[in-house]
Amino acid sequence: MNDDYKNALRAIGVDVDTAIGRVVGKEDLYEKLLLMFFDDKSLETLRAKISEGNVQGAFDAAHTIKGTAGNLGLDNINEVVMPMVEILRAGSGEGVAEMVEQTQAKYDELKAVIDKYAG
Amino acid sequence: MGNSGYHDYPALKYFKPGKQFSISSDIMPRGAAVFAFDGEKCFLCYFNGLFLTQHGIELEDYYEIIRDDALDMIHPDDRSGIRAFLRDFFSSDSTSDSSVFRTVPDDDSRFFIADIIKYDEQVGGMPAFTAIFHEASPETRIIERLEAQKEYEIFTGFVSPQIFCDQIRVFIENSPDAEYIAGCIGMSKLRVVHDLFGDAKALELLRGISTLLHDKLLPNGLFARWNADTFVFVVYKKALNPTALLFSIDEAVFSVIPKYRIRAQLGLYEMKKEDAYDPASALHNAQLALHDIASDPIHRVSYFNDDIAEKDTKRHYIISEMEQAFRERQFVVYYQPIFSATTRKLISAEALVRWLHPERGIIPPGDFIPIFEQEGFITKLDVYIWEEVCKYIKDRQDRGRPVVPISVNMSRLDTYNPRLTDIISGLTAKYHIRPKDLRFEITESTYSEDPERIQEIVRILKEKGFSVLMDDFGSGYSSLAILKNLDIDVIKIDRGFVLDVTTNERASNVLGSVIRLTRRLHIPTVVEGVETKEQFDYMRGMGCDSIQGFYFARPDTAERLSEYIEQCGGTEEESDIKAFARETTIALAPKGEKKTILIVDDQPINRILLRTLLEDFYEVQEADNGKTAIDMIKQNAGRIDLVLLDIVMPIFNGFDFLEEARAYDYGKDIPVIVMTEADSTENEIMALEYGANDFIKKPYHNETILLRVANQLKLNELTERNQQ
Numbered sequence: 001m002n003d004d005y006k007n008a009l010r011a012i013g014v015d016v017d018t019a020i021g022r023v024v025g026k027e028d029l030y031e032k033l034l035l036m037f038f039d040d041k042s043l044e045t046l047r048a049k050i051s052e053g054n055v056q057g058a059f060d061a062a063h064t065i066k067g068t069a070g071n072l073g074l075d076n077i078n079e080v081v082m083p084m085v086e087i088l089r090a091g092s093g094e095g096v097a098e099m100v101e102q103t104q105a106k107y108d109e110l111k112a113v114i115d116k117y118a119g
Numbered sequence: 120m121g122n123s124g125y126h127d128y129p130a131l132k133y134f135k136p137g138k139q140f141s142i143s144s145d146i147m148p149r150g151a152a153v154f155a156f157d158g159e160k161c162f163l164c165y166f167n168g169l170f171l172t173q174h175g176i177e178l179e180d181y182y183e184i185i186r187d188d189a190l191d192m193i194h195p196d197d198r199s200g201i202r203a204f205l206r207d208f209f210s211s212d213s214t215s216d217s218s219v220f221r222t223v224p225d226d227d228s229r230f231f232i233a234d235i236i237k238y239d240e241q242v243g244g245m246p247a248f249t250a251i252f253h254e255a256s257p258e259t260r261i262i263e264r265l266e267a268q269k270e271y272e273i274f275t276g277f278v279s280p281q282i283f284c285d286q287i288r289v290f291i292e293n294s295p296d297a298e299y300i301a302g303c304i305g306m307s308k309l310r311v312v313h314d315l316f317g318d319a320k321a322l323e324l325l326r327g328i329s330t331l332l333h334d335k336l337l338p339n340g341l342f343a344r345w346n347a348d349t350f351v352f353v354v355y356k357k358a359l360n361p362t363a364l365l366f367s368i369d370e371a372v373f374s375v376i377p378k379y380r381i382r383a384q385l386g387l388y389e390m391k392k393e394d395a396y397d398p399a400s401a402l403h404n405a406q407l408a409l410h411d412i413a414s415d416p417i418h419r420v421s422y423f424n425d426d427i428a429e430k431d432t433k434r435h436y437i438i439s440e441m442e443q444a445f446r447e448r449q450f451v452v453y454y455q456p457i458f459s460a461t462t463r464k465l466i467s468a469e470a471l472v473r474w475l476h477p478e479r480g481i482i483p484p485g486d487f488i489p490i491f492e493q494e495g496f497i498t499k500l501d502v503y504i505w506e507e508v509c510k511y512i513k514d515r516q517d518r519g520r521p522v523v524p525i526s527v528n529m530s531r532l533d534t535y536n537p538r539l540t541d542i543i544s545g546l547t548a549k550y551h552i553r554p555k556d557l558r559f560e561i562t563e564s565t566y567s568e569d570p571e572r573i574q575e576i577v578r579i580l581k582e583k584g585f586s587v588l589m590d591d592f593g594s595g596y597s598s599l600a601i602l603k604n605l606d607i608d609v610i611k612i613d614r615g616f617v618l619d620v621t622t623n624e625r626a627s628n629v630l631g632s633v634i635r636l637t638r639r640l641h642i643p644t645v646v647e648g649v650e651t652k653e654q655f656d657y658m659r660g661m662g663c664d665s666i667q668g669f670y671f672a673r674p675d676t677a678e679r680l681s682e683y684i685e686q687c688g689g690t691e692e693e694s695d696i697k698a699f700a701r702e703t704t705i706a707l708a709p710k711g712e713k714k715t716i717l718i719v720d721d722q723p724i725n726r727i728l729l730r731t732l733l734e735d736f737y738e739v740q741e742a743d744n745g746k747t748a749i750d751m752i753k754q755n756a757g758r759i760d761l762v763l764l765d766i767v768m769p770i771f772n773g774f775d776f777l778e779e780a781r782a783y784d785y786g787k788d789i790p791v792i793v794m795t796e797a798d799s800t801e802n803e804i805m806a807l808e809y810g811a812n813d814f815i816k817k818p819y820h821n822e823t824i825l826l827r828v829a830n831q832l833k834l835n836e837l838t839e840r841n842q843q
Contacts, residue, residue, distance in 0.1 A: 017463075017687075020463065021461075021462050021463060021821065022728060022732075022818075022821060023728060023731050023732075024461045024659075024731055024732060024735075024821065025460060025461055025462075025463050025659060026656075026731060027652075028656075029727070029731060033724050033727060033728070036723060036724050036727075037724060040722070040724070060767055060769070063767050063796065064721070064722060064767065066796070067722065067725065067765075067767075067796065067817055067818075068722050068724050068725060070817060070818035071724065071725060071728050071817070071818055072724065
């Protein structure tokens with residue numbers, strides 16, 4: 001993982017250093033995990049549950065995103081997801097659809113960086 | 120000289136040497152042979168023609184010799200001695216040696232000197248060596264000659280350098296167009312002869328050599344004894360055969376003291392026209408050439424060249440300028456950070472000296488440290504550096520900035536200073552520095568020189584609260600002794616391993632064992648010289664605790680170190696937790712069998728993260744839902760030692776798992792640690808109610824996981840023991 005890649009991630013708000021510490025310094029592994037993050041279908045599940053009006057289901061999916069993103073230092077994503085989890089936890093769905101789209105935007109931004117450096 | 124005149128005889132068929140033996144004596148007029156040695160018998164594998172002649176062997180007899188123990192050729196009285204000599208030689212690290220013996224069983228008077236050199240390859244599964252034989256002249260011959268030449272009775276060749284140089288000038292003036300060579304003959308250990316054999320023998324030896332040089336050199340030049348153990352000469356270049364001269368000297372030495380070997384070496388300088396006016400510097404150059412190989416056990420002849428000249432010039436300016444440089448504070452302390460291999464935090468640094476010369480720029484330490492060591496100046500420099508480091512630490516302390524422990528070098532000579540430990544305590548007291556922030560690096564070679572003295576110094580330093588690091592660990596032959604005898608705080612693995620491990624499987628195995636051993640002894644390791652990512656990954660994978668090297672940071676100024684500390688300084692606490700986890704793991708698995716941990720999480724990323732962290736210490740298994748986890752516990756009845764459990768999972772969540780596991784025989788006592796979100800206190804309480812033993816909040820810290828896992832395992836072990 002070169003410095004340019006790391007700096008680009010830092011620039012969009014990813015806590016690269018903490019995350020690399022968590023994978024005991026294995027930068028290669030961190031790169032792989034970032035790619036794996038996009039294999040996860042939780043964001044799609046979240047969207048589906050919201051359109052079904054299933055708040056508990058939406059909460060579970062958002063919660064999963066929050067956990068994984070937290071572990072990977074994706075503070076940029078959790079900036080949106082964490083407040084969303086709280087709203088869902090309270091049993092509300094207010095403004096959540098919009099937040100899902102903001103999350104999607106954060107995903108896309110991250111994906112662009114990954115594609116540029118790890119593609 | 121070619122091979123003409125000598126015949127090479129084939130080795131025995133069953134030895135099947137992989138390639139043609141080649142030995143230097145094929146082109147030298149000496150008997151030579153290759154032998155294999157099985158610890159008891161010697162087998163002749165190869166020999167040249169002169170070997171046969173020298174030992175009076177008929178060609179038709181040689182089949183006898185190659186079939187039997189070649190040691191049968193040696194005089195019976197000398198046989199067991201030679202056998203012991205060979206055993207010592209092969210168990211030692213030296214590549215060459217020599218021995219004296221009588222070869223012919225029925226003749227007491229013929230002595231041979233065998234120069235032996237280890238052969239690179241094994242022969243027939245046995246270690247092998249090349250032996251080059253030369254017959255020692257009967258002692259009587261030289262003594263007779265000495266008596267016949269009474270004029271040399273008192274002559275040992277001593278003249279004053281002034282007179283000798285005048286003689287050379289006159290000599291060269293006689294035929295100014297000839298080419299001349301200046302030489303210097305070094306007789307290492309000549310002084311020992313006085314102690315071992317007495318002055319009479321020593322004088323006899325000097326006379327013997329003088330006589331010899333008189334015979335060999337005088338017709339073509341001049342010679343003189345320069346000091347206790349060197350002779351100098353100037354001769355016509357075409358008249359000198361260096362190898363033959365050394366050979367004659369060997370003979371002369373042997374004839375006087377056959378039991379003790381003095382090695383003569385030859386330094387040579389091909390004189391230029393202008394040197395005729397300055398013979399002293401020509402002789403000096405020859406002497407420099409000699410010094411260049413003085414500690415070299417193999418080379419015996421050295422010609423002066425530009426490299427030698429440059430080394431000497433450097434040495435001169437270094438010695439002449441060091442005091443001034445010291446006064447002018449040209450010696451500057453640079454710091455190379457040391458990073459934790461796991462957290463990548465800066466945890467320490469090594470202080471290294473740089474000489475910032477006003478004209479020559481930065482002089483690398485390799486250029487001046489060895490000279491300072493020889494001159495004794497190093498002790499002054501070391502104390503200066505220790506004090507500079509103390510000042511640096513104090514400055515940070517005063518400004519309320521974090522401090523990391525800094526290691527400084529302790530040279531071999533420092534350890535001879537009887538006031539050493541007082542000086543060190545004096546420094547930390549003067550600057551109000553905690554002893555634990557100053558660490559001393561002692562090299563393995565310093566330890567080897569006098570283990571007991573170093574043990575005592577280490578003991579006192581540690582009593583005073585200082586840490587001691589073993590530097591260059593693995594570079595010498597005392598590594599195991601160090602681990603056994605020395606209460607060392609940190610091991611610094613020699614950079615040689617870093618260069619080798621990725622390509623040399625053997626080095627990698629050795630390093631792996633060393634690291635396992637140090638772990639068991641709870642001694643952390645630092646590896647030096649890590650320059651590439653590949654090396655870093657490798658070393659971390661091997662389990663090295665911390666890393667020093669260009670891959671992270673080069674040695675740099677104090678200001679730069681301060682920046683590093685501000686940016687990524689870590690505390691020792693992290694490594695303490697890791698050490699605790701490691702200790703617990705070792706205590707729980709004394710025979711190396713690891714405890715097994717089951718990770719239950721539906722998210723593959725989370726499982727990988729936990730696995731990566733834990734697999735250094737434990738056997739790791741994974742399940743992606745609670746149901747599978749229950750199945751795995753049933754299948755592995757009694758072999759899962761702990762479960763790390765995620766709560767929110769789509770099918771069969773953490774609570775379902777706990778409920779079912781606790782109802783099952785093998786599942787009811789397994790420690791379960793629940794991973795919960797930081798924000799969900801209700802999950803925590805619920806998990807505990809369902810029978811979880813502990814919980815960890817996400818996002819977690821690696822240390823927390825290691826600590827809590829180790830704690831639970833330990834607790835469970837204690838409970839089980841109590842129940843029994």
